[in-house]
Amino acid sequence: KAGVTQTPRYLIKTRGQQVTLSCSPISGHRSVSWYQQTPGQGLQFLFEYFSETQRNKGNFPGRFSGRQFSNSRSEMNVSTLELGDSALYLCASSSKKIMTVTDTQYFGPGTRLTVL
Amino acid sequence: QKEVEQDPGPLSVPEGAIVSLNCTYSNSAFQYFMWYRQYSRKGPELLMYTYSSGNKEDGRFTAQVDKSSKYISLFIRDSQPSDSATYLCAIPLPGGYQKVTFGTGTKLQVIP
Numbered sequence: 001k002a003g004v005t006q007t008p009r010y011l012i013k014t015r016g017q018q019v020t021l022s023c024s025p026i027s028g029h030r031s032v033s034w035y036q037q038t039p040g041q042g043l044q045f046l047f048e049y050f051s052e053t054q055r056n057k058g059n060f061p062g063r064f065s066g067r068q069f070s071n072s073r074s075e076m077n078v079s080t081l082e083l084g085d086s087a088l089y090l091c092a093s094s095s096k097k098i099m100t101v102t103d104t105q106y107f108g109p110g111t112r113l114t115v116l
Numbered sequence: 117q118k119e120v121e122q123d124p125g126p127l128s129v130p131e132g133a134i135v136s137l138n139c140t141y142s143n144s145a146f147q148y149f150m151w152y153r154q155y156s157r158k159g160p161e162l163l164m165y166t167y168s169s170g171n172k173e174d175g176r177f178t179a180q181v182d183k184s185s186k187y188i189s190l191f192i193r194d195s196q197p198s199d200s201a202t203y204l205c206a207i208p209l210p211g212g213y214q215k216v217t218f219g220t221g222t223k224l225q226v227i228p
Contacts, residue, residue, distance in 0.1 A: 004159070033215075035218075042122075042204070042218050042221055043160070043204065043216075043218035044217075044218070045215050048215065056215045058215070090159050090160070092159070104161075106161075107159025107160050107161065108159050109157065109158055109159055
């Protein structure tokens with residue numbers, strides 16, 4: 001079974017631009033979560049989608065948005081990029097509608113975004 | 117105050133050493149505690165989880181929770197070079213277990 005895939009793996013943008021990142025979950029998984037990982041703040045939860053609906057949202061500004069398609073693939077968008085948005089963006093998928101701590105989220109390898 | 121704080125490391129130990137990785141958390145209502153392992157250029161993978169207080173053992177790994185002091189630990193016995201990775205403690209937040217708060221991670225290097 002193929003794992004979670006994320007594209008692109010690396011991206012360089014300049015301040016003020018916008019960016020769209022893509023995540024394809026494991027086949028059959030309907031929940032997709034997005035995280036931002038930086039050396040100073042660690043992994044921070046952005047949002048989570050299930051069956052095209054956003055169910056949970058972290059404490060990020062409105063410049064960060066996402067969506068999920070009917071095939072469970074998800075995209076996240078960051079508008080008006082700032083230097084501080086440079087990070088590794090990870091998505092994770094899981095199969096259950098109601099997750100418990102024992103249900104594993106499978107993470108993708110991430111997209112490394114650099115904002116110049 | 118951050119919900120979970122983690123000793124930043126990095127840690128460098130010789131092969132065979134016992135490794136101790138530690139985190140503290142702020143909210144006494146937290147009940148589940150997880151440890152993830154992240155290899156370089158990979159996403160995190162769930163290593164272990166524990167509920168409430170006490171120890172949980174899985175092979176060379178032991179997770180420990182002390183709710184009275186809000187302290188969680190991961191011990192690795194007989195450490196191997198393949199254990200070299202970043203270890204993240206994590207706690208699910210109210211709102212669903214998909215919403216997880218992570219420590220900043222401790223980078224471990226096991227030297228052969």
